[in-house]
Amino acid sequence: MDVRTPSTGIYGVMAEFDGPEALLEASRRAYAAGYRKLDAFTPIPIHGLAEAIGQVDRKVQLAVLAMGIVGMGAGFGLAYYTSAVEVPLLPAMFSGYANNVGGRPLNSWPSFIIPTFETTILFAGITALVSMLVFNGLPMPYHPVFNVARFREHASTDGFFLCVEAADPRFDAGETRRFLRGLGAIEVNDVAH
Amino acid sequence: MATEMSRQRVAPEEVPVLAPGQTLRSVTEKISDVVLDFKSPLFWFAGFGVGFLLLQLFLLGVSVLLFKGTGVWGINNPVGWGFAIINFVWWIGIGHAGTLISAILFLFRQQWRMSINRAAEAMTLFAVICALQFPLFHTGRPWLAAYWLLPYPNTMGIWPNFRSPLIWDVFAVSTYGTISAVFWFTGLIPDLATMRDRARNRAARLVYGFLSMGWRGSAAHWRRYETAYMLLAGLSTPLVLSVHTVVSFDFAVSLIPGWHATLFPPYFVAGAIYSGFAMVLTLLIPIRAAYGLKGMITERHLDAMAKVMLATGLIVFYGYLMEAFVAWYSGSYYERFVIWNRMTGPYWWALWALVFCNGVMPQTLWLKKVRTNPVPLFAVSIVVNVGMWLERYVIVVTSLHRDYLPGSWGMYAGTRWDWAIYLGTIGLFLTLFYLFMRVLPMISIFEMRELVHRRSPGKHVEMME
DSSP states (O other), X not given: OOOSOTTOOEEEEEEEESSHHHHHHHHHHHHHTTOOSEEEEOSSOOTTHHXXXXXXXXXXXXXXXXXXXXXXXXXXXXXXXXXXXXXXXXXXXXXXXXXXXXXXXXXXXXXXXXXXHHHHHHHHHHHHHHHHHHHTTOOXXXXXXXXXXXXXXXXXXXXXXXXXXXXXXXXXXXXXXXXXXXXXXXXXXXXXX | OHHHHTSOOOOOOSSOSSOTTXXXXXXXHHHHHHHHSSOOOHHHHHHHHHHHHHHHHHHHHHHHHHHHOGGGSSOOSSOOXXXXXXXXHHHHHHHHHHHIIIIIHHHTTOGGGTTTHHHHHHHHHHHHHHHHHHHXXXXXXXXXXXXXXXXXXXXXXXXXXXXSHHHHHHHHHHHHHHHHHHHHHHHHHHHHHHHHHHOOSHHHHHHHXXXXXXXXXBHXXXXXXXXXXXXXHHHHHHXXXXXXXXXXXXXHTSOOTTTOOTTHHHHHHHHHHHHHHHHHHHHHHHHHHHTTXXXXXXXXXXXXXXXXXXXHHHHHHHHHHHHHHHHHHHOOHHHHHHHHHHHHSTTHHHHHHHIIIIIIGGGXXXXXXXXXXXXXXXXXXXXXXXXXXXXXXIIIXXXXXXXXXXXXXXXXXXXXXXXXXXXXXXXXXXXXXXXXXXXXXXXOHHHHHHHHHHHSOSOOOOOOO
């Protein structure tokens, strides 16, 4: 579904602001003006910026919770299956090994808590990183915003940018440029594809 | 991180965590130039050289071990656990400070962690790598370690015994190593992007670009990033407290007098944090001087770390006293014998050296002059490192060397190959750490930028081309 205006051969328009407060204010006003396909770029995390442009979700939290529960099940399941269950129909290597160790019950669940705890943390922790990357669409080797020279120079050091994509239904190259300048941008650039 | 900004808390501090006059650009340049400028100070070559030489000793020791078997070590009957477990516990303990600084202090919103967390996390990772050498090589046949340690379907149809602390240890330490690496890498992503954008060398740009995964600082990305970081901190906190608990179970779950104590888990954890902070200080005090980072790793950091050391050191010493008290109070002949033998037996020197290193010496940290003065603090940190090694030596050796029957008494001492491998892992550690300093930003750049922003919010773009 390509809703981009055919007349614009660009990815979008990018405005640079002189600090986080200016960027935050501009983002709020751009969102209020009806722009939805926009993104802000900062060298430090700015509280409230994602909210200002309406890009908040709880996917990472949910993924970590889900995989933590899976890890918990996997850890206890592994300990229980290998220590308490024997499946005669399976080849020996895939069956558990229900062996009496020192007269302890086969399901020695207090002992199994430790491996269970560790796999819970392991699954949840790896998911925290992986889900963050996946939901962010990373790794991404190429992105048009890097075509702006000032972005390359400053985005990861001291630059604060707001980019309105051409894919936004309200986007109009000239109009959007004027709008961003009106928000107090110190510089406005077109972003080539 | 950014969520902290909403609660601007003014800490009562005489020395700031960041020297005044810094800007987003100045901190970024200062930290990244350490890596991107191809001029390392002489200090780096000296440190790396020592580490690399000791690494050769490690390789030699391991080669001899694999060629001849564990007979080259000093272990015997009754002392079947020697340097391997002592060094393993020592290294794992050292790692704890990194996770404490990166996770627990993050949850407590301690701003002073920001300039030391990266190096401390790297230290954790490398300490765990060093620790893992010992379970691997104590098998004598490390190529079979997978079969002894890990649960995987095998043709013999047997599995590890999940009721044993030794398999708990495998799970605890491997999870700890993995999560430490994940946490460290997560923290590095925005900095790798900074390095990518600032590198002038094409190859460096390519490698940093590849590792940064195309990070571009988007607001939505930052938001998920902070969530992931917070969750990792939350997950690492119980993890770090559990690791040394599980390590202590290796001893405490056994029935050996001197090991069989419910006191072990908390006092092992305190000891781990204690030795970890000592190692952070040992590493960072010379580095901050050599690299001119005194404006970022300030006296406030030294002071705070020394205080943590003092507090955990007192807990550890209380543990020693309680160990002796409980042995006496238990009324068990064997428990009493072990403690008495520790104090007056053939290894008396180890115990009293330990009391000096971990009980007496850290008391100097009550003095602010010692806590904020790099030279004496460095000396104390070295003494504590030695003391914590002695602690494990005392626990392992003195509990084993006099078995229940005098007929099975014996003595233990590490052989030259024990020492070669132990000193060798210090070489491995130093080599990895100095390589890390050379190729990655040793202070978290984006968190320092946050600190600058929090100190002086407002405009950050100083110059326009």
